[in-house]
Amino acid sequence: xxxxxxxxxxxxxxxxxxxxxxLQANSYSIKQKVGSTLRVKKIxxxxxxxxxxxxxxxxxxxxxxxxxxxxxxxxxxxxxxGGVKPAGSFIRRALEAGKHVVTANKELIAKEGKTLLPxxxxxxxxxxxxxxxxxxxxxxxxxxxxxxxxxxxEIKGIVNGTTNYILTRMAAEGLSYSDVLPDAQAKGxxxxxxxxxxxGYDAAYKISILAxxxxxxxxxVAKVFSEGITKITSEDMxxxxxLGYVIKLLAIAQNIDGAMLVRVHPTFIPKHHPLASVDDVFxxxxxxxxxxxxxMFYGRGAGSMAAGSAVVGDVIDIAxxxxxxxxxxxxxxxxxxxxxxxxxxxxxxxxxxxxxxxKPKVLASIATAFGDNDVSIExxxxxxxPNETAEVVWxxxxxxxxxxxxxxxxxxxxxVVKEVSNWIRVEE
Amino acid sequence: xxxxxxxxxxxxxxxxxxxxxxLQANSYSIKQKVGSTLRVKKIxxxxxxxxxxxxxxxxxxxxxxxxxxxxxxxxxxxxxxGGVKPAGSFIRRALEAGKHVVTANKELIAKEGKTLLPxxxxxxxxxxxxxxxxxxxxxxxxxxxxxxxxxxxEIKGIVNGTTNYILTRMAAEGLSYSDVLPDAQAKGxxxxxxxxxxxGYDAAYKISILAxxxxxxxxxVAKVFSEGITKITSEDMxxxxxLGYVIKLLAIAQNIDGAMLVRVHPTFIPKHHPLASVDDVFxxxxxxxxxxxxxMFYGRGAGSMAAGSAVVGDVIDIAxxxxxxxxxxxxxxxxxxxxxxxxxxxxxxxxxxxxxxxKPKVLASIATAFGDNDVSIExxxxxxxPNETAEVVWxxxxxxxxxxxxxxxxxxxxxVVKEVSNWIRVEE
Numbered sequence: 001x002x003x004x005x006x007x008x009x010x011x012x013x014x015x016x017x018x019x020x021x022x023l024q025a026n027s028y029s030i031k032q033k034v035g036s037t038l039r040v041k042k043i044x045x046x047x048x049x050x051x052x053x054x055x056x057x058x059x060x061x062x063x064x065x066x067x068x069x070x071x072x073x074x075x076x077x078x079x080x081x082g083g084v085k086p087a088g089s090f091i092r093r094a095l096e097a098g099k100h101v102v103t104a105n106k107e108l109i110a111k112e113g114k115t116l117l118p119x120x121x122x123x124x125x126x127x128x129x130x131x132x133x134x135x136x137x138x139x140x141x142x143x144x145x146x147x148x149x150x151x152x153x154e155i156k157g158i159v160n161g162t163t164n165y166i167l168t169r170m171a172a173e174g175l176s177y178s179d180v181l182p183d184a185q186a187k188g189x190x191x192x193x194x195x196x197x198x199x200g201y202d203a204a205y206k207i208s209i210l211a212x213x214x215x216x217x218x219x220x221v222a223k224v225f226s227e228g229i230t231k232i233t234s235e236d237m238x239x240x241x242x243l244g245y246v247i248k249l250l251a252i253a254q255n256i257d258g259a260m261l262v263r264v265h266p267t268f269i270p271k272h273h274p275l276a277s278v279d280d281v282f283x284x285x286x287x288x289x290x291x292x293x294x295x296m297f298y299g300r301g302a303g304s305m306a307a308g309s310a311v312v313g314d315v316i317d318i319a320x321x322x323x324x325x326x327x328x329x330x331x332x333x334x335x336x337x338x339x340x341x342x343x344x345x346x347x348x349x350x351x352x353x354x355x356x357x358x359k360p361k362v363l364a365s366i367a368t369a370f371g372d373n374d375v376s377i378e379x380x381x382x383x384x385x386p387n388e389t390a391e392v393v394w395x396x397x398x399x400x401x402x403x404x405x406x407x408x409x410x411x412x413x414x415x416v417v418k419e420v421s422n423w424i425r426v427e428e
Numbered sequence: 429x430x431x432x433x434x435x436x437x438x439x440x441x442x443x444x445x446x447x448x449x450x451l452q453a454n455s456y457s458i459k460q461k462v463g464s465t466l467r468v469k470k471i472x473x474x475x476x477x478x479x480x481x482x483x484x485x486x487x488x489x490x491x492x493x494x495x496x497x498x499x500x501x502x503x504x505x506x507x508x509x510g511g512v513k514p515a516g517s518f519i520r521r522a523l524e525a526g527k528h529v530v531t532a533n534k535e536l537i538a539k540e541g542k543t544l545l546p547x548x549x550x551x552x553x554x555x556x557x558x559x560x561x562x563x564x565x566x567x568x569x570x571x572x573x574x575x576x577x578x579x580x581x582e583i584k585g586i587v588n589g590t591t592n593y594i595l596t597r598m599a600a601e602g603l604s605y606s607d608v609l610p611d612a613q614a615k616g617x618x619x620x621x622x623x624x625x626x627x628g629y630d631a632a633y634k635i636s637i638l639a640x641x642x643x644x645x646x647x648x649v650a651k652v653f654s655e656g657i658t659k660i661t662s663e664d665m666x667x668x669x670x671l672g673y674v675i676k677l678l679a680i681a682q683n684i685d686g687a688m689l690v691r692v693h694p695t696f697i698p699k700h701h702p703l704a705s706v707d708d709v710f711x712x713x714x715x716x717x718x719x720x721x722x723x724m725f726y727g728r729g730a731g732s733m734a735a736g737s738a739v740v741g742d743v744i745d746i747a748x749x750x751x752x753x754x755x756x757x758x759x760x761x762x763x764x765x766x767x768x769x770x771x772x773x774x775x776x777x778x779x780x781x782x783x784x785x786x787k788p789k790v791l792a793s794i795a796t797a798f799g800d801n802d803v804s805i806e807x808x809x810x811x812x813x814p815n816e817t818a819e820v821v822w823x824x825x826x827x828x829x830x831x832x833x834x835x836x837x838x839x840x841x842x843x844v845v846k847e848v849s850n851w852i853r854v855e856e
Contacts, residue, residue, distance in 0.1 A: 309577055
């Protein structure tokens with residue numbers, strides 16, 4: 001047992017400060033569990049003057065990341081700066097310098113995990129990233145350990161707190177996306193440039209990570225379909241409720257005949273589905289395993305202390321590995337190479353909202369477009385709007401995505417159709 | 429890396445057969461993850477003639493448990509027979525013979541964990557029991573690893589599938605306990621002698637295990653309060669719904685000023701609470717940690733494959749420890765000795781249903797009994813029944829349990845009161 005295991009933290013922002021606070025506050029209990037004192041020896045950030053919610057000893061803060069990477073006493077490096085550059089090179093250098101690494105960086109692991117994880121395994125160093133998905137919710141380690149006896153058929157969940165907050169408020173208050181965004185930004189739930197969250201990229205990184213573990217095959221994040229929430233209106237929310245659904249931004253990874261279909265898009269889910277009641281900034285992740293059946297993990301998907309909890313869990317796990325000489329005990333588990341399927345392989349129900357001229361036979365011509373493409377209809381709602389306009393909302397039975405797409409294109413081209421206002425996939 | 433790690437299974441019932449089936453079906457993928465082949469070398473059961481859903485090679489089955497314990501080639505023993513005797517002595521002997529042990533036995537771990545876990549640690553052997561709580565739901569390992577940086581304030585959940593199935597059907601169909609029990613027995617969800625489930629003992633074992641880990645202090649299961657579901661009637665179900673609640677058998681463990689209050693009883697929970705929608709044989713477990721906030725784990729709490737999934741997860745974890753020379757890497761974490769509090773420390777709202785004579789001033793005399801004991805009232809429902817009887821249902825504000833108990837005793841003794849039909853605690 002080492003008496004002291006030294007930790008260096010790169011990035012003293014929200015997550016970094018949370019992790020340091022937890023390590024400070026629980027140092028006694030952590031020592032009992034690990035057998036060693038976990039000491040934060042250095043914290044590197046470009047900004048070390050802005051006051052933080054916690055205080056650290058003199059000499060701990062530095063603006064030079066090399067003070068961590070080149071310090072031979074530091075055993076574990078925690079990276080919390082996010083983004084691919086320069087985080088990736090910091091982690092690579094830390095591993096090469098013999099350090100173990102904990103990161104909360106979903107973009108980096110999704111994009112560069114394919115080189116970083118094998119590098120860590122080759123160097124017999126731990127590279128852990130529980131905080132990269134679901135904030136503090138235990139999900140990476142349960143997949144790698146507890147559920148290791150399962151073939152995973154599907155992973156599906158709400159993994160982005162920003163969009164879930166926006167969608168929850170839209171549903172509760174009958175608002176459109178553009179009504180809620182400024183307030184979400186003011187409250188700190190959405191960033192000044194909200195693109196990564198609202199376009200689904202953040203969720204795509206996270207589901208890529210989960211799917212890579214669940215399907216034991218590296219997901220190419222560039223091949224993950226991603227559609228955001230910006231086109232959802234209060235009308236869609238209202239129709240969803242009327243039809244017995246809620247709209248959530250779902251990240252979905254399926255094993256289809258041994259290949260992987262990974263996607264992120266707004267989704268109608270039945271209001272009695274457990275994910276339907278995952279509201280605000282909370283995350284909920286469903287895993288369907290061959291033996292365990294369906295399990296769900298739920299909790300706060302972001303925030304200083306929640307993400308810090310996951311980071312510290314990883315630091316403790318690595319410290320245990322150090323003390324037992326068992327580093328890289330569970331390394332990269334992508335031992336297979338599975339094909340990635342396109343959206344053409346999606347088969348689902350669909351919600352399609354169409355604005356038309358308010359004339360006879362409009363319904364029939366649209367229904368024909370569906371029928372000609374083997375898309376059958378479960379229900380239709382028609383409403384008359386001002387200015388000789390009608391709104392027709394279609395809920396289809398399960399259909400193959402290429403057929404639905406062709407039907408939507410045909411409908412859009414119909415002379416009586418003013419616009420296809422939205423097309424949202426439905427999961428039962 | 430060992431080429432082959434041999435497993436001996438004691439008990440070829442529901443859970444044992446599930447674990448063997450998973451090890452057989454996924455042997456290739458498990459080998460990729462672990463680096464070794466996990467081979468079921470022996471299975472011991474008193475009955476080896478009744479057909480099982482899976483077949484095993486000749487020579488694997490034995491009626492003599494010593495064929496496992498005395499086999500020097502067997503590395504890991506899986507115990508799935510349940511109960512304290514003889515399971516406890518089998519596990520003790522297996523550990524002493526140098527084997528690692530996986531068990532699904534909640535009663536044994538709850539009652540004898542205090543000697544078995546230190547014995548395993550002393551012998552540097554792994555003793556894992558993920559399947560003892562929540563079937564296949566990952567909960568033990570997440571508590572010991574992912575959430576290790578948290579001080580746990582509360583663990584609360586639905587951990588018994590039998591009672592949850594019965595309560596779900598009572599709520600959905602307006603039935604009483606005694607109406608549903610025979611059908612639950614016929615369906616295999618309740619045993620011929622349902623006592624351990626319906627009186628809350630099974631849930632008490634499970635919450636004792638979770639609380640011991642969460643609070644890092646061994647819970648004395650004899651001091652866990654346990655009240656079952658047998659007194660719940662269709663009237664209680666109806667009033668619960670009317671008041672906006674559902675009735676669940678909750679297992680609750682709280683850290684109160686450093687001491688532990690652990691209990692199992694039927695509980696009103698608001699119908700919008702995430703646990704309220706945990707239905708049928710599913711389990712849901714809420715953990716409140718100082719850093720992570722609230723996280724919930726949900727899934728199928730029992731069954732051959734679900735429990736088998738957890739057993740196999742443990743077997744894989746031990747195999748990894750064997751290959752890395754890291755056995756007993758995470759052993760008993762009860763490094764503290766916390767006091768156990770009695771029910772006198774409960775403070776909660778209460779539902780109290782009273783049958784009275786249908787006379788003037790009845791309400792006032794009951795209200796006085798509450799008021800005299802500092803129990804204030806949130807709402808009252810009064811209904812007239814046949815035979816000059818009235819039924820009065822009281823929902824109290826939060827009150828200290830001794831005060832509520834005294835009020836109930838006073839009310840029961842009132843001349844106008846025919847009976848206190850039920851008293852059920854309420855959690856918000």
